[in-house]
Amino acid sequence: MSRDTTTPLTAAAALFDLDGTLIDSEPRSQELWRRLFAAHDLAITPALLASLSGRRSADVIAEHLHRFSPGLTPDDLRRDLRRLDEETSLPEARLMRGARTLLNRLRNAGIPTALVTSGGLKYATRHLARLDVADHFATLVTADDVTHGKPDPEGYLLACSRLGVDPRQALVFEDSAAGIRAARASGAACIAVGNPPPATTSETLAVVHDLADTPEIRRADGKAYQDQATPRRGEASP
Template structure:
């Protein structure tokens, strides 16, 4: 085994939630007379909630962003109640790592409550010893802190970790943490600038990175 641990992003990497987030965001902003376009949404992918709010304020001007944020989270929660689909290969890869006894963690820009709800509704919570959320860190992605904290909580050297990400922001964070980075395409086209491997799905990315 060439790695001591594997660290995953959540949204868009393990879970097919980015499209759900677009729909919930459109509904939430529409309540406030605003339109969330696809180009604007794609700029928000992989970005933490504090930065998202700043970007929306810059785009739309002054609005009640506390209410918008609450409405967006409520819409996310409502859509998740119907179940959250996995990204292709997610369950197979996580099960393979479990059989091998490989430590695993989540490093996500989602808040704790949202991440826990998604993990529960997707039935993936059982796979993870450590879940690092936006609430756990001072500096969110693209800073390396989420990945460094995940490695520290697992008790492993970050340079001995494999990281899976979909967003360019997340790949930059994992790369800065010194990890081997597999970037799996989702809604945003990967630049590959901070990825050691570019993959179409999780299983092919795992193979590229030398997982068996």
């Protein structure tokens, strides 16, 4: 789904993933999972780490619970994860390059923004406040708001519903395979950030390494992206 990136985009809303898209938190996230697995004497491979990107911790824990000692519950592991997340030796998350510039451009263009993250509300609000970008977002959709995490489109559909926009007029910024598939399944267009999995780049309008390099975005005039799929609940792109 390549396009001429010199032509301005139109959008009724811009929706951002948090980790790896708006903030550079991947080193912190990966170290957190490494420490959780190590605390339970389990090895974790680079491939396994990569497969966890963009997903809710509850979904990851449910999928890998069988690897941990019998008798441990998802609540036990979530408590361990929260405790580890408080360790001061973890890498600190920073804004992605160009993030503040892009957010200011969207504000000046009158385009509302939302955050759609696989993290919890406390996690998201802490980082947004610390990095002084919280006031850019009209609504936050977190892991606490959805039944099905990415790659299910529920979070993006909910954000569009809260903003009162057609998902086919929304523009999503994502970095992970799960997030890109969630965006596409919602009917939205997607810009990939950083180094997305190669198999997903054909599903995006463009790939940017610096958010400030995003093509110009103008407020939508009421027309949906013509090549987007019809929004569908509970189904992710293959």
